[in-house]
Amino acid sequence: MHELPVTQSILDIALRHANEAGATRIKDLYLVIGQLSSIIDDSVQFYWDIISEGTIAEGATLHFQRLNAEMHCAVCDLDYRLQEDQFACPQCGNTHVQLVSGDEFYIESLEVETDETPSSDNA
Amino acid sequence: MSKTIPVVEKILSANDELSEVNRSRFDAARVFAMNFMASPGAGKTSVIEQTLKRLGDDLRLGVIEGDIATTIDAERVQEAGAMAVQINTGGNCHLEAYMIRDALSQLSLDELDMLVVENVGNLVCPANFKLGTHKNVLIASVPEGDDKPYKYPGMYRGVDVLILNKTDLLPYIKFNMDYFREGVEILNPGLTTFPVSCHTGEGFDAWIAWLREQAEAMRSQS
Ligand SMILES: Nc1nc2c(ncn2[C@@H]2O[C@H](COP(=O)(O)OP(=O)(O)OP(=O)(O)O)[C@@H](O)[C@H]2O)c(=O)[nH]1
Ligand SMILES: [Mg+2]
Ligand SMILES: [Zn+2]
Numbered sequence: 606m607h608e609l610p611v612t613q614s615i616l617d618i619a620l621r622h623a624n625e626a627g628a629t630r631i632k633d634l635y636l637v638i639g640q641l642s643s644i645i646d647d648s649v650q651f652y653w654d655i656i657s658e659g660t661i662a663e664g665a666t667l668h669f670q671r672l673n674a675e676m677h678c679a680v681c682d683l684d685y686r687l688q689e690d691q692f693a694c695p696q697c698g699n700t701h702v703q704l705v706s707g708d709e710f711y712i713e714s715l716e717v718e719t720d721e722t723p724s725s726d727n728a
Numbered sequence: 729m730s731k732t733i734p735v736v737e738k739i740l741s742a743n744d745e746l747s748e749v750n751r752s753r754f755d756a757a758r759v760f761a762m763n764f765m766a767s768p769g770a771g772k773t774s775v776i777e778q779t780l781k782r783l784g785d786d787l788r789l790g791v792i793e794g795d796i797a798t799t800i801d802a803e804r805v806q807e808a809g810a811m812a813v814q815i816n817t818g819g820n821c822h823l824e825a826y827m828i829r830d831a832l833s834q835l836s837l838d839e840l841d842m843l844v845v846e847n848v849g850n851l852v853c854p855a856n857f858k859l860g861t862h863k864n865v866l867i868a869s870v871p872e873g874d875d876k877p878y879k880y881p882g883m884y885r886g887v888d889v890l891i892l893n894k895t896d897l898l899p900y901i902k903f904n905m906d907y908f909r910e911g912v913e914i915l916n917p918g919l920t921t922f923p924v925s926c927h928t929g930e931g932f933d934a935w936i937a938w939l940r941e942q943a944e945a946m947r948s949q950s
Pocket of ligand 2 (some may be wrong): 772773801846891
């Protein structure tokens with residue numbers, strides 16, 4: 606539901622990093638999003654196409670890496686994936702479990718083009 | 729040529745940074761600030777009204793009301809004696825740190841001991857946007873059902889305090905307390921929880937005692 610401000614943030618961060626690196630075009634964005642972060646890929650892409658227009662990020666491809674919510678049972682040591690209506694450990698039924706991943710919500714990296722030629726070694 | 733730039737930056741970092749600015753304003757004024765989140769109709773405004781009724785005069789509570797439209801809730805809490813500011817988000821489904829920053833210009837923090845921000849009724853989005861408050865408070869309610877932790881794990885995971893409202897309805901509604909608590913415990917182990925009823929007043933003593941503790945701790949900070 607809040608994909609517009611989220612997409613705006615993604616664009617702001619991407620442009621800032623691309624400018625710092627002297628990029629002339631952003632080609633790809635790699636995003637990491639955990640299962641517990643409620644974001645709909647399609648609507649981010651939809652807003653992206655609109656708000657990136659006229660920037661060096663126009664036409665860039667968004668890649669979403671989805672991370673499942675992975676759990677660890679502190680009692681029987683089982684690693685398992687969070688299921689919809691069953692959070693407790695499926696092996697021993699315990700609730701002393703920890704969330705190992707699933708909260709992520711960040712930009713991992715950008716693929717950009719620069720004016721530099723491969724041989725140039727300017728600092 | 730083409731190259732890869734490592735970024736590894738949280739997508740909502742701009743909001744996070746602004747929330748830090750809000751936080752330092754609360755700290756400087758020694759105002760204990762809370763962010764009330766809940767689904768529509770869970771009883772956020774009712775809990776604020778009941779809290780105001782029981783606080784007495786020694787602790788002054790301010791309220792920032794976030795709503796998509798209307799000033800109904802701000803009027804309700806003003807009537808109950810709070811200093812209140814209304815934010816209309818104009819369709820936005822959650823509050824963001826900059827909206828709180830703007831609302832603060834209409835509130836004199838120096839005249840307050842506590843602040844409640846009533847977020848837009850929504851269990852999905854508000855959890856992702858920090859406002860700078862000291863505690864995120866989730867108000868769940870019995871008629872919503874016992875499966876909400878399972879359906880909205882992001883929200884249950886991101887809060888510091890849980891109020892379970894409308895306990896007066898427990899005799900009439902199928903609500904498995906163990907199932908509810910189990911989901912909560914896994915997402916948020918040891919979460920401070922207050923079962924309350926705004927209708928009977930049940931459970932409010934414990935909640936008020938906790939609030940007083942928090943406000944006192946805030947006041948006595950050097
Ligand atoms: N039975 C019962 N009803 C309650 C209780 N608390 C609130 N209500 C009712 O629930 C309805 C919604 O209460 P509000 O306080 O307006 O809820 P809210 O979360 O502020 O609602 P929005 O701001 O519109 O999202 C009202 O009809 C209240 O009378 C309670 O403890 N028990
Ligand atoms: Mg309300
Ligand atoms: Zn186990």
